[in-house]
Amino acid sequence: MPEKTTSASKLYVLDTNILLHEPLAFLSFKEHDVVIPMTVLEELDYIKDSKKDVARDARVSIRAMEDILHEATPEDMTKGVSLVGLTAGDAAPTGKMSIFADHQLPTGEERFTSKENDNRIINAALFLQKDMPDRVVVLVTKDINMRLKAKGAGLAKVEDYRTDQLVSDIKYLSRGYHRFEGDFWDNVTSVESRTEGRDTIHTISQEVLPEAYVNEFLLDDTDHFAGIVESVNGETMDVLDMGYERLMGKNAWGISPKNIGQAMAMHALLDPHIDLVILTGPAGSGKTLLALAAALEMVVEKNMYDKIIVTRSTPEIAESIGFLPGTEEEKMTPWLAAITDSLEVLHKNDENTKGSMNYIMEKANIQFKSVNFMRGRSIQNAIVILDESQNLTASQLKTIITRCGEGTKLICGGNLAQIDSNYLTPVTSGLTYLVEKFKNFSGSATVNLDGVVRSRLAEFAEEHL
Numbered sequence: 001m002p003e004k005t006t007s008a009s010k011l012y013v014l015d016t017n018i019l020l021h022e023p024l025a026f027l028s029f030k031e032h033d034v035v036i037p038m039t040v041l042e043e044l045d046y047i048k049d050s051k052k053d054v055a056r057d058a059r060v061s062i063r064a065m066e067d068i069l070h071e072a073t074p075e076d077m078t079k080g081v082s083l084v085g086l087t088a089g090d091a092a093p094t095g096k097m098s099i100f101a102d103h104q105l106p107t108g109e110e111r112f113t114s115k116e117n118d119n120r121i122i123n124a125a126l127f128l129q130k131d132m133p134d135r136v137v138v139l140v141t142k143d144i145n146m147r148l149k150a151k152g153a154g155l156a157k158v159e160d161y162r163t164d165q166l167v168s169d170i171k172y173l174s175r176g177y178h179r180f181e182g183d184f185w186d187n188v189t190s191v192e193s194r195t196e197g198r199d200t201i202h203t204i205s206q207e208v209l210p211e212a213y214v215n216e217f218l219l220d221d222t223d224h225f226a227g228i229v230e231s232v233n234g235e236t237m238d239v240l241d242m243g244y245e246r247l248m249g250k251n252a253w254g255i256s257p258k259n260i261g262q263a264m265a266m267h268a269l270l271d272p273h274i275d276l277v278i279l280t281g282p283a284g285s286g287k288t289l290l291a292l293a294a295a296l297e298m299v300v301e302k303n304m305y306d307k308i309i310v311t312r313s314t315p316e317i318a319e320s321i322g323f324l325p326g327t328e329e330e331k332m333t334p335w336l337a338a339i340t341d342s343l344e345v346l347h348k349n350d351e352n353t354k355g356s357m358n359y360i361m362e363k364a365n366i367q368f369k370s371v372n373f374m375r376g377r378s379i380q381n382a383i384v385i386l387d388e389s390q391n392l393t394a395s396q397l398k399t400i401i402t403r404c405g406e407g408t409k410l411i412c413g414g415n416l417a418q419i420d421s422n423y424l425t426p427v428t429s430g431l432t433y434l435v436e437k438f439k440n441f442s443g444s445a446t447v448n449l450d451g452v453v454r455s456r457l458a459e460f461a462e463e464h465l
Helices: 016-021 038-048 055-069 074-079 117-131 144-153 244-248 260-270 287-301 328-332 337-346 353-363 394-401 430-437 456-464
Strands: 011-014 033-037 096-100 137-140 157-159 177-180 191-196 199-205 217-220 226-232 236-241 276-280 307-312 366-370 382-387 409-414 444-448
Touching: 011 016, 011 117, 016 038, 016 055, 033 038, 033 117, 038 055, 038 096, 038 117, 055 096, 074 096, 117 137, 117 144, 144 157, 226 244, 226 260, 244 260, 260 276, 260 287, 260 444, 276 287, 276 430, 287 307, 287 337, 287 353, 287 382, 287 409, 337 353, 337 382, 394 409, 394 430, 409 430
Parallel strands: 011 033, 011 137, 033 096, 137 157, 177 217, 276 409, 276 444, 307 366, 307 382, 382 409
Antiparallel strands: 191 199, 199 236, 217 226, 226 236
């Protein structure tokens, strides 16, 4: 068991779900010590051979721990092996990691007598708390019920794992725009304006919006001013004056925006200088339709890209896609019905809707691909539409984004209220991570579409159910 040292450093006991959520989580506790109960290793061993989507994370975590402990003696593993030098930077770990044989607790020390895995891990934390009164013992788990049980059993410190959470609550997630109360110009004390071609650019003090970032849209309550932050220079920022009416006048593939949110999204989608567009919002806000309309406009009408690649996560891929007949694209068709539905809407007034759809799919070279087969590819001069991205982890999104080569534009759409994964929440979703991490990247833009335009039925359901 860990050494009894009088220290200000804490002792963190990790639950299995922490290592499934982030396989290298034991490196995130800086100067504090980390304890891995034997029960956790047993659960990881069971999960690594399963067909669950977290099996890979279990294997990564096991391999990482083996790399650290492979030269340690049994005594070293129980007392703790130093984590110094494994990573660099201010957050590099300097504590120790140990393995605790929780199934060999002394008789009578168990608070829970049933042998469920959660109970064994809580028993281990309670024993360490009693045996090391001079140290703060903290159980870290993402299981809410387990946190309640541990506190009820007498464990003083129980925490969620929040190292990877960039926002504490989804309501603080960047929306991609800022709306000023009243008139925008009432907030501006001094301005320098210049004209570049047909564009008017205002240089204003950053005190107007201290936390402004590049490609953030600026609106006001009068519905007269609409602009976008072109650059932030420390004390000042350049704002491109787009004009509210001109922004609402955008058009792509016969589609015009129905509200200012869709207008901002359309501007970002049609801007060739923006390589990543992230669209968030409720069902029926127009994310998929706008993405497809803009993609068709840029591929077919403007010849700016060669093809459109449409992909999305496929839950339970092993069980659900394998039995479907046909090629990869034919297997993906049921998952990407939202795209074909949108394509049908875009051509519903044509004389032969089905003929038009088939022609456009061939003309625009629309390809349906599975996320599972994106690794290793290099996609050049294409538009990639990633639908339902709220179900992906940050590492899965990284795999897809790093596939995008020269001249490729990526459009990520998702609704954080419709997460299907058992292991993700709105604050831990890869989509949330993406919005916050790319907020200050000049080649990306985020737009939160907050109006449901699908139908009055859909709008009422979104508001009241």
